[in-house]
Amino acid sequence: MQFSLKGALEVLDNTPQALDCLLSNLSHGWLQCNEGDRTWNSYEVIDHLIESEKHNWIPRLEAILHGDEHAPIPPFDRYAHLNKDTNNPIQQKLMDFKTLRAHNLSRLETIPSLESHLDAIGLHPVFGEVKLSELLSTWVVHDLTHIAQIVRVMAKRYQKDVGPWQAYLGILTNK
Amino acid sequence: MQFSLKGALEVLDNTPQALDCLLSNLSHGWLQCNEGDRTWNSYEVIDHLIESEKHNWIPRLEAILHGDEHAPIPPFDRYAHLNKDTNNPIQQKLMDFKTLRAHNLSRLETIPSLESHLDAIGLHPVFGEVKLSELLSTWVVHDLTHIAQIVRVMAKRYQKDVGPWQAYLGILTNK
Numbered sequence: 583m584q585f586s587l588k589g590a591l592e593v594l595d596n597t598p599q600a601l602d603c604l605l606s607n608l609s610h611g612w613l614q615c616n617e618g619d620r621t622w623n624s625y626e627v628i629d630h631l632i633e634s635e636k637h638n639w640i641p642r643l644e645a646i647l648h649g650d651e652h653a654p655i656p657p658f659d660r661y662a663h664l665n666k667d668t669n670n671p672i673q674q675k676l677m678d679f680k681t682l683r684a685h686n687l688s689r690l691e692t693i694p695s696l697e698s699h700l701d702a703i704g705l706h707p708v709f710g711e712v713k714l715s716e717l718l719s720t721w722v723v724h725d726l727t728h729i730a731q732i733v734r735v736m737a738k739r740y741q742k743d744v745g746p747w748q749a750y751l752g753i754l755t756n757k
Numbered sequence: 758m759q760f761s762l763k764g765a766l767e768v769l770d771n772t773p774q775a776l777d778c779l780l781s782n783l784s785h786g787w788l789q790c791n792e793g794d795r796t797w798n799s800y801e802v803i804d805h806l807i808e809s810e811k812h813n814w815i816p817r818l819e820a821i822l823h824g825d826e827h828a829p830i831p832p833f834d835r836y837a838h839l840n841k842d843t844n845n846p847i848q849q850k851l852m853d854f855k856t857l858r859a860h861n862l863s864r865l866e867t868i869p870s871l872e873s874h875l876d877a878i879g880l881h882p883v884f885g886e887v888k889l890s891e892l893l894s895t896w897v898v899h900d901l902t903h904i905a906q907i908v909r910v911m912a913k914r915y916q917k918d919v920g921p922w923q924a925y926l927g928i929l930t931n932k
Contacts, residue, residue, distance in 0.1 A: 716920035
């Protein structure tokens, strides 16, 4: 097991600023490109991260800590953000995400002896039993997944423009 | 063609700070993990980016702009950094990269009418004829490739720790 609460918090704490640095001062073309039908652009990825801060990690964490082991943890709709009005400029979205993340990390700090509850169990609607440490690990990997998605989508915008160098750039054929 | 000089410079300008935000304040475990034998950790990725700033983009750009169309552009050894002493702390490496990148972007600004030379041709040692716009596009995608690599390597550190959520996290099986 590589997970540690300290290590997880380090990454979770870095993500909002890293996204800010990646997406600031970019022209609209970089932000609105995607990988084709039913794929997300950077606005939509940040919307999804915002939605996750509101309705995924902390509600599930609290259900595992305080809920009935036999009651499912709250479901999370990974596509909910696509049905919401998301016309805010990217700076506003990034700021919203940063505020929510900071609030959620402060929330973690208020939990007495969180470290001693890492093996607490919840019932995931699809997977069945999951541990609190698995939820926290997933939060970290989820951040990294969506950073990877953003840079991959941006890279693919230049898929044809790189000419023969495409042969050296595996990111252009990843999903 | 999606490439524009302005758009390319936006991304190239963001990369050092984005890497700084991603990799600062992380414990050593995050920085020294890799994907197995003959794969790179984050120190090595930054070393490679430093090497590229020194010996890849600008020397090749200058060869295309000023060289003989029939003389190959300079080769670049993608593994050169692995044979150098790279024990600097990550903050030093990130600072070195940032300084080199700023210097190189300033260098681009001094080239008169760069925009009008985007179709200039050079001879790549493997690919044959390449255009200046393809080199600049590749510089951008190369940045994004290595950001994706860093977050993928970090994500894989928690591959087992996420438990059943692995099924939702494609990054864990990407290369």
